[in-house]
Amino acid sequence: MKILLINPYDSPDYLYRSIMEGLVKSDHELYLTHPDRLCSNVVSDDNAVKIAIAADYIFVIWDKEKPNVRPIPKYYLLDKINLPEKTVYIDGSEYNWTAYPNKSNETLNPNMIGKCKWYFKRECLPEHIERGVIPLPFCSLDADFTQLPKVDKDIDILCAFGQTGTGQRKVAIQVCEELKSEGYNIVNSPVSNYEDCINRSWITIDAHGGGECNARTFQVMAAHSLLFMEKYNIIMPHLSPNVHYVEWGSELELKRKLRSYLANRKKIIILTNNAYTNIIKYHTSEKRVEYLLNHINLTGIKWQTR
Numbered sequence: 521m522k523i524l525l526i527n528p529y530d531s532p533d534y535l536y537r538s539i540m541e542g543l544v545k546s547d548h549e550l551y552l553t554h555p556d557r558l559c560s561n562v563v564s565d566d567n568a569v570k571i572a573i574a575a576d577y578i579f580v581i582w583d584k585e586k587p588n589v590r591p592i593p594k595y596y597l598l599d600k601i602n603l604p605e606k607t608v609y610i611d612g613s614e615y616n617w618t619a620y621p622n623k624s625n626e627t628l629n630p631n632m633i634g635k636c637k638w639y640f641k642r643e644c645l646p647e648h649i650e651r652g653v654i655p656l657p658f659c660s661l662d663a664d665f666t667q668l669p670k671v672d673k674d675i676d677i678l679c680a681f682g683q684t685g686t687g688q689r690k691v692a693i694q695v696c697e698e699l700k701s702e703g704y705n706i707v708n709s710p711v712s713n714y715e716d717c718i719n720r721s722w723i724t725i726d727a728h729g730g731g732e733c734n735a736r737t738f739q740v741m742a743a744h745s746l747l748f749m750e751k752y753n754i755i756m757p758h759l760s761p762n763v764h765y766v767e768w769g770s771e772l773e774l775k776r777k778l779r780s781y782l783a784n785r786k787k788i789i790i791l792t793n794n795a796y797t798n799i800i801k802y803h804t805s806e807k808r809v810e811y812l813l814n815h816i817n818l819t820g821i822k823w824q825t826r
Contacts, residue, residue: 528583529554535612542809609636614731655755659808660742669744678721679708687728718743741795758802764795
């Protein structure tokens with residue numbers, strides 16, 4: 521399949537990395553408007569317009585604009601190409617379409633109205649579904665599968681965040697401080713060997729970060745730890761509480777469920793195995809691209825711009 525990507529410039533956005541990795545692994549013919557470490561096939565603006573005409577699809581990837589830090593994606597090419605009938609927008613934003621809190625009340629990108637046939641969104645709410653937007657959460661990258669599961673786990677709970685200003689992260693840390701006094705082995709401060717600690721932990725706690733969908737969700741499941749995830753409102757296909765992870769919404773609920781699962785490690789093993797099997801089936805980078813292309817090719821959904 522021939523795809524032109526109007527992609528971010530040197531952007532670490534996790535959703536973009538997921539889609540890019542999946543596209544490369546699926547061996548599609550890719551043309552990029554900015555360099556990427558996974559694909560060196562970068563084209564000029566003039567060639568991008570020519571390639572778009574012959575391409576199967578044009579993927580436009582969201583990027584958080586950072587003036588004076590890096591160039592923004594070449595969105596202006598959409599007006600030159602003018603082929604909305606085969607244009608796909610992939611929105612990795614949180615809070616609102618700018619990804620800056622309080623900067624806008626719009627959660628969908630108004631600049632994409634009339635310019636794309638398909639709108640995929642990481643933070644996809646039920647009201648977005650009603651407008652034809654398609655949920656596209658993060659996934660597990662290849663790097664998340666580098667370690668075999670630890671048979672003898674030595675950490676009961678991992679609760680380590682890079683920042684604690686969002687969601688209920690402070691609540692989770694406070695709960696873990698209390699459980700520490702009961703004799704549980706808990707890591708609840710930032711660590712340099714985070715991936716290794718996930719693998720060594722029976723339970724890893726997640727809470728909302730920059731949005732409700734965190735990369736941690738899929739990293740934990742791939743690393744054979746039981747995810748305790750703060751209750752979310754977004755649409756996450758092929759992911760079910762009490763089957764693949766444990767959901768919590770308050771301090772008391774988190775405390776109660778942590779004690780319950782730590783008292784019955786067999787339940788932890790069952791859910792952990794369920795989650796890992798589910799990740800392989802639905803949530804690798806290749807599967808995420810397969811899901812995206814299936815929606816494009818089979819459903820023909822056009823999002824409503826009202």
